[in-house]
Amino acid sequence: MATENNNLDLFSLLPESLLLAIVSFLPFKEAAARTCILNKKWLNIWQSGKDIDFDENFFVDSTSDEIKQAQRKVFIDFITNWIAHFTHRDINKFSLKISNPHSCSNTIESCVEFAAQLRVNVLTLDFSNKINSNGNNNNALFPVPTQVYQLGSSLETLKLCSCGFDVLDFLNFDALRDLSLSSIGIKRKTLKTLLKICMTIDSLSLENCWGLEDLNFGDEPIWLTRLVVNKCEMDSDYYLSFNAPVLKYFKYSGLVFTADIFIYARKMKEVDIDFSLESRYNSEHADDLCEVLLEFPKTKILTVCSYLLQVIPYADELTREHSELKVKHLILNTQMHPNELGGLEFLLNSCTSIEKLTLNIGSGVIFEDCKPPYAGDLKKFWLCREYFPECLVRSLKVVEVNKSKATDSEYIFLWFMMHIGEVLEEININICNEDDGLTETRYERAWNLKNNAKRRFNHLQISVH
Known part of the structure; x- marks a missing residue:
């Protein structure tokens, strides 16, 4: 107990400018909860902040209606008392x-x-x-x-x-x-x-x-x-x-x-299109999706969802041929499922000058009634192409995988990138740390990929995080 008092005394010796800097890093909830039990000087310092956030969720967290009402009253009383004791200053x-x-x-x-x-x-x-x-x-x-x-x-x-x-x-x-x-x-x-x-x-x-x-x-x-x-x-x-x-x-x-x-x-500069609210697969949307992309032909950053990846391969051939986009950074929210491969290839063909490709591995809906117009075998799909997207041999320098689950589909694609990407410089793999007991296995697979690639593609910088 003496140690705690000594620590409080030491903090109290700090200049107010430094104390304000410390408190400013705390969310309003933390500042309210932690400083109100300290001396008056701390409370005054906390009130010197310029951002005020009264949020009921900080106070009310019970499932019991009776307790919830009591917590809500505490919240309202807190607001009333705070305003009543407020000393004038600037608030942003x-x-x-x-x-x-x-x-x-x-x-x-x-x-x-x-x-x-x-x-x-x-x-x-x-x-x-x-x-x-x-x-x-x-x-x-x-x-x-x-x-x-x-x-x-x-x-x-x-x-x-x-x-x-x-x-x-x-x-x-x-x-x-x-x-x-x-x-x-x-x-x-x-x-x-x-x-x-x-x-x-x-x-x-x-x-x-x-x-x-x-x-x-x-x-x-x-x-x-x-x-x-x-x-x-x-x-x-x-x-x-x-x-x-x-x-x-x-x-x-x-x-x-x-x-x-x-x-x-x-x-x-940036377009982010997400059709994940679609609950049913509809290949008739394919031409509409192409038209939507063509509304933004020169956006620098483009983000698309799994639904688009699964549907867009069914677009009319003439529409697909004229779907050229000047995107520099392509971001795909994907599971790297076989149903999405055609959409991924479509975008790589359309985005002829991308410099960075980001795969955000997620949990979007994969539609069982989607019957891709191509072979579903991962190795055959990537390694048996008649021609390769232009961006892979001319512009793509960085591939990034976020929340990687170290699946075969991810790594087959990365090997394809390594083999075909003539100007590829970096591959960055950020492992998914979900609490499912598989994190260590994912890191092990990722490091094996890195070590194997290093022996064959020594010009590449591969990082695992």
């Missing part, structure tokens, strides 16, 4: 995450008024009930407190989850650049109005939103540099149409869509 970010907002509306309004008075730059309001979510429910939306709109030109980033709002109130935000909307019912017309009246927005993220007819923004330009559409429900066909001349980053996760997209190709 303020985040409030609390479920069942109608039962604590006074606390929410106090928090938002507090944030408005401090003119925060970044505001997050999350009123979702992640524990007892029963799907989309417009009636559950809690209206954004009017105090939010007092932030006006100080607000640069706004994240709303399960919040209702009036789009015309966004006229006050003349410096807002980053807007994220999640678990919100919203119409296409509302989005178009929002981007029209708040033209400073250059980053828009939509997650688990519903009520969208589609995402047809029309021909009028939208000046976004970043657009994320994640698992949103659309009432009709999944159709994306927009004119975004300065778009640099596009990420989509959901069902297969058709598109009519105009971008300035040289501006495009």
Whole structure:
């Protein structure tokens, strides 16, 4: 016990600037839990941070309703006391995450008024009930407190989850650049109005939103540099149409869509397309997938999913022949399953100038009714090609495997890369460390591969992590 007191005394001798640096590395939860039991000086130091994150999940973790309600009361009391004892200073970010907002509306309004008075730059309001979510429910939306709109030109980033709002109130935000909307019912017309009246927005993220007819923004330009559409429900066909001349980053996760997209190709830096929500295999999607890729012909970084790899080999031959992409870094979320080989080959043929290939080994759905139009034997597939993708002999320098499970399919492919890759310089293997008892075996296989390759391909740098 004496030792612990001595340690506390030693910490107390440190200058406040150093103490603040130490506390700044702690998440808000850790800072609250650990410093509140120390002396007043520590508590004051902790309150010197510029990022405030009140998150109900830090306090409420019981499965018992009675205990859960008691924990929730502690959380609300903590917020009230913290604000009451707050000493004035600059705050950059303020985040409030609390479920069942109608039962604590006074606390929410106090928090938002507090944030408005401090003119925060970044505001997050999350009123979702992640524990007892029963799907989309417009009636559950809690209206954004009017105090939010007092932030006006100080607000640069706004994240709303399960919040209702009036789009015309966004006229006050003349410096807002980053807007994220999640678990919100919203119409296409509302989005178009929002981007029209708040033209400073250059980053828009939509997650688990519903009520969208589609995402047809029309021909009028939208000046976004970043657009994320994640698992949103659309009432009709999944159709994306927009004119975004300065778009640099596009990420989509959901069902297969058709598109009519105009971008300035040289501006495009990264595209991430994920169709893992598709529950049924449909080879008729193949041409649509090709068309989607061709909407972004010069993106520097392209990420695609296992569904695309399994379906795209069925694309019309003429479409496949004209699917040339100027990608520099190709990222595949894959299991390296035989059903995905045709899609992998298709992309290697299409991306004629890639310099880096990354395989993120995961657990996507492999469709049993997928009957690939090629031989499923791994060795025959890779070693009996009539011709090899152009990128393997001209541009591909680095191959990276993340969460490697050291399977035969992975290593047969890597051996193929070693044999054919005339300019290949590096192979980096990052082993999967899942708690399944196989980690040691995976490392052993990976090191055997490295040692065998080193004897035959001494120009290659092969790393195992």
